[in-house]
Amino acid sequence: MSKTQQIVQLLVTCMIDAIAPNIGMSVKNILNRHQCEVQFQNSQTCCGQPAFNAGFIKQARTMARHTIDVFSKTTGPVVIPSGSCTDMIVHQYPEILKHDPIYKTKAEQLSKRTFEFTQFLVDYLKVEDVGAHYTGCAAYHPCCHGLRNLNIKRQPSILLNNTQSLKQVELDCAEECCGFGGLFSINMNKISESMLNKKMSHVIDSGANVLIANDLGCIIHMQGGLRRKGINIKVKHIAEIIDDCN
Structure with a gap:
């Protein structure tokens, strides 16, 4: 590792690991090209979000403690x-x-060094142009947790605006939820379906041939909605788009 390289810990998420590992590889490729040494801890597991969202707080705490133990032994963002x-x-x-006397401080420390991918690129590394080139007409869907809880809005926009040959079109009601919401799409499937259909109508009307988002759950949900309608619009993670440097 050269002196200029930044050690980075990749928490790849269980969905990406199991369903779309190519997204994780795209993240690694991009970070490697920007002087980051990407480390992957094999002992990482689910962060506990599904259990937390379902109300199983005790189980979520157990998974949180494990994640904290894994990354407390590492350095870097x-x-x-x-x-x-x-x-x-x-x-x-x-x-x-x-209220945990052992893990309270550890949780706060991990919180301060954790970043969403586009947030890390733009706000931490100060990288706004990764040299990406993608030919297509794209609409962007800002996923709810990133948009509302992390204020992830300008970062993806900056990266996509600097992607050569990418034509961007406006998506009506872009900031409305796609209807996924994890267990919400199962427990409240009728409401979820209605929200998805509204989102898909806006996507189709936009004229885009690719829909970009940054959460795999939402990506799978929206891709399924388009496929069931027989609409040939790809839904991709932003890392897949900006990893294309050909």
């Missing part, structure tokens, strides 16, 4: 290609462990 998992560590860990 923790980077996550997901706004929802980032929010879990940044905001929910300190809250659910605030």
Whole structure:
């Protein structure tokens, strides 16, 4: 490792690890190109967000303590290609462990060194142009946790604006939820379906041939909605878009 390299811990999320590892590889590629040594802790597991959202706080605390134990042994920022998992560590860990005499301070320390992927690039590394080139007509959907809890809005916009050959179109009601919400899409499936259909109508009307987001759960939810309608619009993670430097 050269003196100019920044050690970065990649918390890849369980969904990306199990369903779309190519997103994790894109994140690694981009960070490597910007003088980061990306380290991956094999002992990392789910951050506990699904349990937390379902009301299983005791189980969420157990998973939070494990994640804290894993990353407390490491150095450098923790980077996550997901706004929802980032929010879990940044905001929910300190809250659910605030009465734990051992883990309260550890949770606060991990919170301060944890960043969503685009947030890390733009705000921490001060990188606004990664040299990306992507030919397509794109609309961007800001996922709820990143937008509302982490204020992730300008960072993806900056990175996409600096992507050569990418034509961007406005998405009506872009900041409205796609209807995923984890268990919400199962427990409240009729409401979720209605929200998804509204979002898909706006996507189709935009004229985009690719929809970009930064949370895999939302990406899968929206891709499924488009596929069921027989609409050939790809839904991609922003890391996949800006990793294309050809």
